[in-house]
Amino acid sequence: MSSERARLTALYGGLLVLAGALLVGLVYLLVSEGLYASVLTAVAPAVPSGATDVAIRSGTAATPALPSSDWAQTTIMQPGQYAVARKVSTVAGDAALSQLLTVSGISLAVYSALSVALAWWMAGRVLRPVGVITARARRLSGSNLHERLALKAPPGELKELADTFDGMLDRIEELVAARQRFAANAAHELRTPLAVQRAAAEIGLADDPSPEKVAWIRDKLIDTATDSEQLIEGLLLLAVSDEGLRRRERVGLDATAATVTEALEPEAKNRSITVETEARPLSVEGDPVLLDHLVRNLVANALRHNHPGGTVRVRVGPGGLEVANTGPVVDPAAVPLLFEPFRRAQARRHAPGEGAGLGLSIVASIARAHGGEASATANPGGGLTVRVVLPTCP
Incomplete structure (x- = not known):
């Protein structure tokens, strides 16, 4: 049971962690695609025109080509002002992506731990009826074949399995009871002719060992032996037919x-x-x-x-x-x-x-x-x- 639970936990947990990793990767990819342009759009209007000369004297800004986006076409900016905005948006975008990656990694780790715990709990819930069936089946023996699983569970495969097992126990109980009756009756039927033979041999010849008495006992023993032979042949034939057809x-x-x-x-x-x-x-x-x-x-x-x-x-x-x-x-x-x-x-x-x-x-x-x-x-x-x-x- 524990091994099956571990396998189901690995399966469920692995699927959940994989889904979480794919989700984090997809979010990171989508965010990184438009992050820099979005930051640039938000930062550029806030860059003062005086910062352009400072950036140029410090050598931190060049004169890049103006962007061809709709925003650049509708916004009047000096080349130096755009360079500063571009530098600030790049630094801010890198910091945002780094923060996003850190937070996503921590979230994925926490999510993975919760997924494994949830998968372990789910596997236990799924396998609980199997444990009940196993425990009750182990208690069954020849003396308590009348007991049944009677699994209380919603309709499903495990409920159907338990009901099928109960039906099989019904048939086994009937078969065992029939075999017990058969064995008891067979023993009784075989004991009767043996008792007749013993009585005929011991009592019949004790008082009157005359030829007529001996002949009567002989006939009695022959009849009893014939009945025993027929009984044994019937038992053998019944056993052969119960085994099924050989040809x-x-x-x-x-x-x-x-x-x-x-x-x-x-x-x-x-x-x-x-x-x-x-x-x-x-x-x-x-x-x-x-x-x-x-x-x-x-x-x-x-x-x-x-x-x-x-x-x-x-x-x-x-x-x-x-x-x-x-x-x-x-x-x-x-x-x-x-x-x-x-x-x-x-x-x-x-x-x-x-x-x-x-x-x-x-x-x-x-x-x-x-x-x-x-x-x-x-x-x-x-x-x-x-x-x-x-x-x-x-």
Whole structure:
């Protein structure tokens, strides 16, 4: 801060001193141009005619040519009288210019000192908001991210900078809070299958080590390991999508939707759910693997949170991708929260194939990575409609 203030002081002070020096020089030049003629005009009428002989006898006056100015043409003077007036005006002009130069030099020195002091004060006033921003930013940490600069200053660049910084803190606070919830939920989700595995291994075989019991525990451990594997894969996919795209190519979203729905058709039949597909040609630029995961998560989520005899509608067209399903009634106020990791419309029952609650968060992350947006609305009769809008290829 002090170095910036010193630079601004040198800049402001230098400009003010330079302007003062130019002003003094201009005044001196203008005054010296007409000073002698003005003094001569004022002094000549006051020179007595008797002074002419004295000047001539002393050798201090010659007989110069009369001036050709208007004043000389309208004023009758003896040659000796004019010589005396010219000598007096020269001496008086030199003295006046010397005095003017001395006074100007002193004034310029005082002006320079005042200019530097004023420049130092001005630089402090200009940089004061920057100091406030710096001091408050240094106090910020993970424990007080809720604090804001709230700079009280007139509208301007520094006020806009402070407001932008406050907006950035809002986004950072939301991100940190989301990451903290994510870490806590991930730890909880990972701890649950481990606890199930430990309980199955320690308690299940303690009283009844029969082959049937061993087979049951084996199946239980396999199911728990599968759930853990799916959870870890979901976390890795979420991390990859949050990092952005590593490659881009033209992808037919309609073809991807058709492939995914065909692959999930057996699961739909097992759940007695009808899948309706309406796909129009739609090409987007992005990562085909991530887009495949996006569509798969949407359709799988629509199948998982449904009821027997329900339907899933998959539509692809100029408006993007839309997946709607029937199922339990979803509270509209809870819909935006479903895009956060480990958020569910209903409490977890730890049933087989229930999922880890990462589906919609992965969808939203992949959509953001492609420059798009994912949104959802609760259907009046139950279920959810999820829309994903992505930039299309020309």
